[in-house]
Amino acid sequence: MTAWMTLWTILIVAGGLGMVGLLLGVTSGAVSELKETLAELSGEEAGPETEGAAQADSP
Amino acid sequence: MNLYDTNFTALDWGIVVAYLVISIFVGIWANKFVGNIAGYLVAGRTLRIRLALATMTGTEIGLVTVMYSSELGFVQQYASLYLALYEFLILLFVGLSGFVVYRLRQTNVMTIPEYYEQRYSRGVRILGAVMMVVSGVLNMGLFLKAGALFLVSVTGFTEPAWLTDFMVATFDYHEPVGLKLIMTGLLLLVLFYTVLGGMISVVITDLIQFVVLGVGMVVVTGFVVNEVGIDGFSEVVTQQHGYFDPTDPDNPSTEKAADGIGPIGMTAQAVVLFVALMLWPAGASRMLAVKSSEVAQQLYLWSTIPFLARRALPVLWGVGAFAFFAINVELGQQLQAAMAEPGSDINTQAAMPLFLAKIIPTGLLGLVTAGMIAAFMSTHDSYLLCWSGVITQDIVAPLRKVPLTDQQRIFVTRIAIVVIGFALLFWGLWYEVSSDLWQYMAVTGTVYLAGVFPVVAGGLYWKRSSSVGAYLALLGGTSGILALGPCVESVNGFLANVGAGFTVNDSQLMMSAFAISAIGFVVGSLTFPDRKDVA
Numbered sequence: 022m023t024a025w026m027t028l029w030t031i032l033i034v035a036g037g038l039g040m041v042g043l044l045l046g047v048t049s050g051a052v053s054e055l056k057e058t059l060a061e062l063s064g065e066e067a068g069p070e071t072e073g074a075a076q077a078d079s080p
Numbered sequence: 081m082n083l084y085d086t087n088f089t090a091l092d093w094g095i096v097v098a099y100l101v102i103s104i105f106v107g108i109w110a111n112k113f114v115g116n117i118a119g120y121l122v123a124g125r126t127l128r129i130r131l132a133l134a135t136m137t138g139t140e141i142g143l144v145t146v147m148y149s150s151e152l153g154f155v156q157q158y159a160s161l162y163l164a165l166y167e168f169l170i171l172l173f174v175g176l177s178g179f180v181v182y183r184l185r186q187t188n189v190m191t192i193p194e195y196y197e198q199r200y201s202r203g204v205r206i207l208g209a210v211m212m213v214v215s216g217v218l219n220m221g222l223f224l225k226a227g228a229l230f231l232v233s234v235t236g237f238t239e240p241a242w243l244t245d246f247m248v249a250t251f252d253y254h255e256p257v258g259l260k261l262i263m264t265g266l267l268l269l270v271l272f273y274t275v276l277g278g279m280i281s282v283v284i285t286d287l288i289q290f291v292v293l294g295v296g297m298v299v300v301t302g303f304v305v306n307e308v309g310i311d312g313f314s315e316v317v318t319q320q321h322g323y324f325d326p327t328d329p330d331n332p333s334t335e336k337a338a339d340g341i342g343p344i345g346m347t348a349q350a351v352v353l354f355v356a357l358m359l360w361p362a363g364a365s366r367m368l369a370v371k372s373s374e375v376a377q378q379l380y381l382w383s384t385i386p387f388l389a390r391r392a393l394p395v396l397w398g399v400g401a402f403a404f405f406a407i408n409v410e411l412g413q414q415l416q417a418a419m420a421e422p423g424s425d426i427n428t429q430a431a432m433p434l435f436l437a438k439i440i441p442t443g444l445l446g447l448v449t450a451g452m453i454a455a456f457m458s459t460h461d462s463y464l465l466c467w468s469g470v471i472t473q474d475i476v477a478p479l480r481k482v483p484l485t486d487q488q489r490i491f492v493t494r495i496a497i498v499v500i501g502f503a504l505l506f507w508g509l510w511y512e513v514s515s516d517l518w519q520y521m522a523v524t525g526t527v528y529l530a531g532v533f534p535v536v537a538g539g540l541y542w543k544r545s546s547s548v549g550a551y552l553a554l555l556g557g558t559s560g561i562l563a564l565g566p567c568v569e570s571v572n573g574f575l576a577n578v579g580a581g582f583t584v585n586d587s588q589l590m591m592s593a594f595a596i597s598a599i600g601f602v603v604g605s606l607t608f609p610d611r612k613d614v615a
Contacts, residue, residue: 025324026317029158032165036392037301039385043137044294050130051287058131058283 083414086236086437092446093235099292099450100269103457106284108276128371131287132379136366137386138286141293142459143452146394147226148518150432153398155516156331157322159341160398163518164391166353168384175381180358181367183540185376192364192536193474199539200547200610202478204554208535209474211554212361215528216467217500219521220460221507226429226517227456228262233426233433234449237262259425260509266456271501274461275494282461289454296451299444300436301393304400307439312403320406322399333402348587351594352522355529357387359536362459362466394432401435429517468496523586526560530593534601542605549605556597563589 152160174181189195193212197205231237239258247253274282305313316322321332329342341349357363357380367376405412415434418426440448472493477484484492531554538545538553562571563586572583 023324026158028165029161029324032161032168032388033392033396036164036389037298040294040298040389040393043133043385043389044291044298047130047134048291051134051290054128054131055284055287057128 084236087442087445088235089442095446096450132370133382134290135283135286138290138458139462141390143456144223144226145390147429149394150398151429153395154402154431157399158324159326162326167387170354170357171384178377181376182373185373200550204550207554209470212528213467218524224263224508228259230433233430234437270457270460274464275497286458289458292454293451296448297393303440304397308400308403316403345587348590355533359532362462365466397432401431404435464497468493471496523563526590526593527557530597531557534598546605546610548608549601552600552604553597556600559596560593
């Protein structure tokens, strides 16, 4: 196997394992973060009506 | 076996339809969270790292990504994986260093053109927004066609005779319309829930789509590896003259000479990807929607994983299709004949879905197709929202003397979504791509990317950056249009007429556009500094 094929094999295996890891590691946390996001948006008072309002929300 | 044989049955259609219905209800439900324009465009800037990562993955693994990556896998086999390597290394660099993205998020802008006004002037903002929308809409131009081609190939859809008869009798129209009708249907579906819910519905559906798509990709990869086998993948190189060394300018799997990647192609793609991964508006809008600069930087670091997967796995499917059609000689001949047929919708993009339609069993094929439609929608909705948001915030609003209210902004954004949608449909129906899909996207992206990098990076890191420099850089990006297939032919025709004695290719023209913009920016900034710098 050439150096190129070794590199490509590593990339493909890493891509596959990475996707599985991402699904296992991110999904449940993302769902709870979505709930928090929706709760924040539901509780938000109607702000001023221009983009300056959006900037005021930012950290 | 016939080329269009498929395992896709009524059960699979049922799964796909159920998925689409759920997506529509999510769009309607999300509408109740839309209060103001920040909520509509950047979800109120409330996204944390896991949710941002899931939705970024949903956006960035589009069906079009899967189609162009697998097409490259089919045409250039393993050599095309150099793009996966590039993306991994670039994201790692940005994630570790925070280059550009950290400072850009600190500015608290909602869109990149908004930064142009903050740093330069209102005129730069409007010009930058126009360039961004033109490039973005051109770039999206073939998404619908690629999505429809996937569906047609995987489902084995054939146009019913009554429809052909109806089109001939009513409109005297003799070309196939099945693909066009599927394109229209897909567009209407995405328009429906994007118009309703904005970024909030995009985030929710992206999360669902992330799961469906991620599972789908893993399942497909398992079936592809099982079908072709490790030996089959090795034989692509050892027996079928597969292409694996991207520095070689000749692709040994084809008879044509010098049709490979080579050092010039590799350099051009490195430049395009470096800028695109930081500043492509759809990805940048997700970065601008996160809670803080630290989260923005983390987002890029963690994105190395899905970005590697989005390239590497579909390339493997494309290589699998290459091996499958090489081993099944009769099917391979049918595919070549279908691609060569005049007016045929079948091209190298269709190889992967035609392959999957034969190896994935009924039921699972429906889930995989739902996953791919998820991929199609998650990219389309984010892109539509991004470009329409730019039209509202950075073109319409700055041109008005009286400020728009939030409700007016949301209304204008929704109108823009619909207008862009139909522009895409028209372009997708009309334009015949003369290169592979990825090259088309890289070229159209260059129109925006060539200008945005000096303007944003210069603005963030170089005190002497000026508005005149920014104008020149943005306008320089328009030279990227010359790298589109028909324009390259015109340029070479011109060079032959003037007796230049050499020709140019699309990669060289892409790099020229980046060079023109960068030089214009530096020269313009040094020659015409902004007044505040002079003082």
